[in-house]
Amino acid sequence: MKIIVNIGSYFLMLQKVFEKFTKWSVLKSLIFKDIEVLIIGSIGIVSVISFFVGGVVAIQTALNLTNPLIPRNLIGYATRQSIILEFAPTFMSIIMAGKVGSYITSSIGTMRVTEQIDALEVMGINTYNYLIFPKIIALLLYPFVIIFSMFLGIFGGYLASVLGGLCSSAVFIEGLQIDFIPYHVQYAFIKTILFSFLLATIPSFHGYYLKGGALQVGKASTTSFVWTSVVIILVNFLITQLILA
Amino acid sequence: MIVVKNISKSFDETTVLNGVSAFFEKGKTNLIIGQSGSGKTVLLKCLLGLHTPEAGKIFFGDNSLTDMNEKKRRLLRQKMGIVFQGSALFDSMNVEENIMFPMRMFTTKNDDEILDRVNEVIDRVNLTNSNSKMPSELSGGMQKRVAIARAIVMNPNFLFCDEPNSGLDPKTSILIDNLIQEITKEYNITTVVNTHDMNSVMEIGENIIFLQNGKKEWEGSNKDIFKTDNKPFIDFVYSSEILKKARKALKES
Numbered sequence: 001m002k003i004i005v006n007i008g009s010y011f012l013m014l015q016k017v018f019e020k021f022t023k024w025s026v027l028k029s030l031i032f033k034d035i036e037v038l039i040i041g042s043i044g045i046v047s048v049i050s051f052f053v054g055g056v057v058a059i060q061t062a063l064n065l066t067n068p069l070i071p072r073n074l075i076g077y078a079t080r081q082s083i084i085l086e087f088a089p090t091f092m093s094i095i096m097a098g099k100v101g102s103y104i105t106s107s108i109g110t111m112r113v114t115e116q117i118d119a120l121e122v123m124g125i126n127t128y129n130y131l132i133f134p135k136i137i138a139l140l141l142y143p144f145v146i147i148f149s150m151f152l153g154i155f156g157g158y159l160a161s162v163l164g165g166l167c168s169s170a171v172f173i174e175g176l177q178i179d180f181i182p183y184h185v186q187y188a189f190i191k192t193i194l195f196s197f198l199l200a201t202i203p204s205f206h207g208y209y210l211k212g213g214a215l216q217v218g219k220a221s222t223t224s225f226v227w228t229s230v231v232i233i234l235v236n237f238l239i240t241q242l243i244l245a
Numbered sequence: 246m247i248v249v250k251n252i253s254k255s256f257d258e259t260t261v262l263n264g265v266s267a268f269f270e271k272g273k274t275n276l277i278i279g280q281s282g283s284g285k286t287v288l289l290k291c292l293l294g295l296h297t298p299e300a301g302k303i304f305f306g307d308n309s310l311t312d313m314n315e316k317k318r319r320l321l322r323q324k325m326g327i328v329f330q331g332s333a334l335f336d337s338m339n340v341e342e343n344i345m346f347p348m349r350m351f352t353t354k355n356d357d358e359i360l361d362r363v364n365e366v367i368d369r370v371n372l373t374n375s376n377s378k379m380p381s382e383l384s385g386g387m388q389k390r391v392a393i394a395r396a397i398v399m400n401p402n403f404l405f406c407d408e409p410n411s412g413l414d415p416k417t418s419i420l421i422d423n424l425i426q427e428i429t430k431e432y433n434i435t436t437v438v439n440t441h442d443m444n445s446v447m448e449i450g451e452n453i454i455f456l457q458n459g460k461k462e463w464e465g466s467n468k469d470i471f472k473t474d475n476k477p478f479i480d481f482v483y484s485s486e487i488l489k490k491a492r493k494a495l496k497e498s
Contacts, residue, residue, distance in 0.1 A: 020319075023350055033337075115333040122293050122327050123347055124319035 010205050016128040017136070017201075027134060034138035038100050042145055045099060046092060050083075050149040053091075054156030057082050062166035072167040076175020079157035081184075088149040089188045090236050093195040096142075097228035101203035104135060105224040108207025109217040117208070131208065135200040142196035143189050150188075187243050194239065195232055202228045246271045246435055247292065247403065252301030254287055261287045262298065263459040271435045274426050274449045278440055279456035280481060288456065289407055289439045293327065294318055305403065323351050326396030326434075328406040328425075332388040334380040334395070340367070341376040344395045351399065366394040370424060386417035390424070397428055404429065404436040410445055422448045443482065446470070455481065471495070 021027070061078040108131055111117050120127045154176065161172045206224035210216055247269040254262040261284045269275040277285045290296040292303060294310055303310040305321060313321065334343050341363055348359045367373060370390040380388060389409055396404055406425060410418035426449040429436040438445065446453060450467035455478050463478040470482060483491075 026349055110336075114331055114336075115329045116335055118295060119327060119329055119333040119335075121295065122322055122325060123350065124322035125350060 006205075009209065010201070013128060013132070013205055013208065014201060016126065017132045018129070020126040020129060022125065022130045022133070027130075030130070030134035031137050034134045035141060037103065038135065038138050039141045039145060042096060042099060043148060045095070046145050046149050047152050049095060050088065050092065050152040051156035053087060054079060054083055054153030054158075055160035057087070057153075058157035058160045058166065058172075059164065062161065062164075071171075071175075073171045073175030073178060075161050075167050076157070076172040077178050078175075079161075079172075080154055080176050080180075083150055083153035083157070084184055084188050087153060088146050089191045089195065090232065092146060092149050093192070093199060093232050094229045096145075096199055097203075097232065098225050100139075100199055101224050101228045102221040104200070104203035105207040105210075105221045106217050108132075108204055109210040109220050112207065112210045113213050113217060128208070132201065132204045135204060136197060139196040139200045140193070142199065143192045146188070146192045187239075190243065191236060191239050194235055198228060198231055198235065202231060246306065247437065248304040249288075249292070250302045250304070252288075252291060252298040252303065254284075254291060254296060254298045261459050262291070264301070265456070265459070265461050266301075267454050267461065267464070268452075269435050269437050270452055272430065272433045273451040274429050274436045274438055275452040275454070276438050276440060276446060276450045277454050277456060278446055278450075278481075280441065283456040284459040285439045285441075285456050286407065289405060289437065292437060293325065293405060294322065323347075323399065324402045326399065326401035326404045328389065328392045328396050328404070328409050330408040330411050332380070332385075332392040334388055334391055336380050338380075339376065340372065340378050340380075340383070340391050343380070343391055344398050347395065347399050362398060363394075366398050369397075369428075370394045385412050386414075386421065389413065389421050393421075393424060393428065397432065400432065402434055404432075404434050406436070406438040406440075408440055408442075409438060410440060410442045415444060418442060418444055419448060425449065446482075457481070 022030075058075050058079045061075045062072075065072065065074060108117075111131070117127050117131070120130060158169070158172050161167050162169045167175075203224040206220045206227070210220045247267075249265060249267040249269075251264050251266050252262055253260065253264055265284070265288060267277075277288055279285045287296060291298050292310075298311065302312070308317070308321065310318070310321065335346065338346065341360075344366060345359050345363045348354060348362065352359070354362075364376075367376065370393050372387060372390050372394065375383070375387065375391075380391070383391065393406075393409075404425070409421050409425060413421065422445050425436060425438060428434075438449070440446070447467050447470070450470075453463075453465055453467065453470075454461055455463035455475075457477050463473065463475045465473065473479065
C-alpha cells in the first residue's frame with residue numbers, strides 16, 4: 001500500500017516541479033552549480049571505471065575464444081556491443097545512482113532536517129522547482145558522460161587487447177566496424193536520457209520527503225540508491241523490449 | 246498585527262491546538278510560551294501557513310490567511326521574516342549570500358543596491374567583516390544573528406522566531422533577545438517569538454500567550470507575571486523548588 005502512495009507522491013512531486021518557476025537568474029546559477037557537481041564531478045570516476053571495464057570485457061572475450069574457427073576480431077565486436085548497448089548506458093547509470101543519487105538525496109535530505117526547505121517555503125519559493133528542476137536540467141548533459149564512457153570503455157578494450165597481445169590493432173578495429181548498426185547508439189542514448197531523468201528525480205523524492213534526523217538521511221540515501229537502481233533496471237527492460245525486440 | 250480566532254489543529258487522533266485565540270500586536274514582541282508538546286510550534290507553523298488549521302481563522306491585518314489562495318499566500322510570505330530554531334542557514338552559501346538570497350529572489354534591485362542593503366543589516370546585527378564566512382565557521386549566536394539579518398533584509402511586516410535562544414549560553418541569549426526587541430521597535434513590526442526560556446519571557450515579553458495541552462491558559466505581559474495566580478502558569482514559571490520558595494518569600498515580604 002505504501003508503495004502506491006509513494007508512486008502517487010512521486011508523480012505529484014513531478015507536477016509541482018514544473019509549476020511556478022524560480023527567478024531565471026537564480027535558477028541559472030543553480031543549474032551551473034549542479035552541472036559542476038553532478039556532471040563534471042562524475043567524469044573522473046566514469047573514466048576510470050569505463051576504461052578498466054572495457055579492458056576486462058576484451059580480455060574475457062579473448063580468453064573464451066578457444067575455437068580457432070572463431071575470428072579474433074570478435075574481441076573488438078564484443079567489446080563495442082557490450083559497452084554501447086549495456087555497460088555505458090545502464091551499468092554506468094547504476095553506478096551514478098550510487099554517486100549522484102546519494103549526493104542528491106543527502107543534500108536535499110539535510111536541507112529538510114535542518115529546516116532549510118521550510119525556510120525556502122516560508123519565503124514563498126516553490127521548493128520543488130528550486131531544488132529539483134536544476135538537477136533535471138543539469139542531468140540532461142548526462143549523455144555526454146555516457147559518450148565519454150563509451151569511448152573510454154572501447155579504448156580500454158583496445159589497449160588491453162593490443163598491449164596484452166590478444167589481437168592486433170587492425171583486427172580489433174576491424175571487429176569494431178563489423179555489423180555496426182548506428183541505431184544501437186540511438187537506442188543507448190534514448191535509454192540514457194530516460195535514466196538521467198530517473199537519476200535526478202527518484203533521489204530528489206527520497207530527500208524531499210525525508211522525515212527525521214541525520215540517521216534518516218543515511219537511510220534515505222541507501223533507499224534512494226536501491227530504488228533508483230531497481231527502476232533503471234525495469235525501465236531498461238521495458239525500453240529494450242519496445243525498441244529492440 | 247495578527248489576530249488568531251479560535252483555531253484548532255489535530256494530527257491523526259491527537260488534538261494539538263484546541264480553540265486557541267490570540268492577538269499579536271504591532272511594534273511589540275509577542276511571546277508564545279509553554280512546555281514542550283504544548284502546541285506552540287504548531288501554532289507558529291499555522292501562523293506561517295505551513296500547517297492549515299481545521300477550524301478557526303488567522304488574520305494578517307485585514308487579510309485572512311486561512312481563506313487566501315496560494316498566490317496571495319506567497320505574496321504575504323514575502324512580508325514575513327523567519328528565524329528558525331536551528332537558524333536554517335543555507336550551508337552552501339556564505340553569510341552575505343544567505344542574507345542577499347531573499348532580495349535576489351524577490352526584488353529587481355541590482356547587485357550594488359543589494360550589497361548595500363546586505364551590509365546595512367550585517368552591521369545592524371553586529372556581524373561586520375563576516376560577509377565571506379560560511380555558516381559552519383560561525384558560532385551558534387552568530388548563526389542566529391545571520392538568520393535575523395536574513396529575516397529583516399526585506400523589511401518585513403512580520404517577524405517570527407522559533408526558539409531563538411535554543412543552544413545558546415545565557416549571555417548570548419540575552420543579546421539575541423535584546424536584538425529581536427530592538428529590531429521590533431526600530432522597524433515597527435509584529436514580532437512573534439516562540440520560546441520556553443524564562444529569561445526571554447522576563448526580558449522581552451511585552452505580550453505573552455501561555456499554552457498548555459493545546460489551550461491558551463494565560464495571557465499578559467512580563468510585568469503581570471508576579472501578580473498572577475493562574476495555577477498552570479505559576480507551575481510552569483516556578484517549576485523548581487528554589488523558584489517556588491523564592492516566590493513564596495517574595496509574596497510574604
